[in-house]
Amino acid sequence: MTSDLARTLAEEAEAESITTFVAAAVVTDADLILLVRRKPDDYMGGLWEIPSGHVDAGETILDAVRRETLEETGLTVASVDRYLGHFDYENSRGTTTRQFNFAVTASETGPVILTEHDLYQWAALAGDLPGITDGVREILARV
Numbered sequence: 506m507t508s509d510l511a512r513t514l515a516e517e518a519e520a521e522s523i524t525t526f527v528a529a530a531v532v533t534d535a536d537l538i539l540l541v542r543r544k545p546d547d548y549m550g551g552l553w554e555i556p557s558g559h560v561d562a563g564e565t566i567l568d569a570v571r572r573e574t575l576e577e578t579g580l581t582v583a584s585v586d587r588y589l590g591h592f593d594y595e596n597s598r599g600t601t602t603r604q605f606n607f608a609v610t611a612s613e614t615g616p617v618i619l620t621e622h623d624l625y626q627w628a629a630l631a632g633d634l635p636g637i638t639d640g641v642r643e644i645l646a647r648v
Contacts, residue, residue, distance in 0.1 A: 532580060582610070
């Protein structure tokens, strides 16, 4: 995955007046995908999602996907393998956030150490995935 792609994605979003970015990682282990659940008192509490977080100022989208995966799960991203697409959503401030989603390979798939979520699960992609947004569901269909 190249930094050119990350720069192009950011430029395209900014051209659409979207300036808040989130980077997200689809972490797999065999036929399973890692989902984490937002704490009940968080914005969109109880929602299951893929590890993700804000892209900080001066940070690339690819750097953020590595950092956020480590911060939220304790897992180290060995490689960012491919771009899976993006979706936009209204954030807690009422503005639009663009979430960029990447398939990644983790150095190891455990132990998962949560810092910002209350639960995690390794879910079968072929199974029913309740409690996720349509945006995440569409991204997972591309894995």
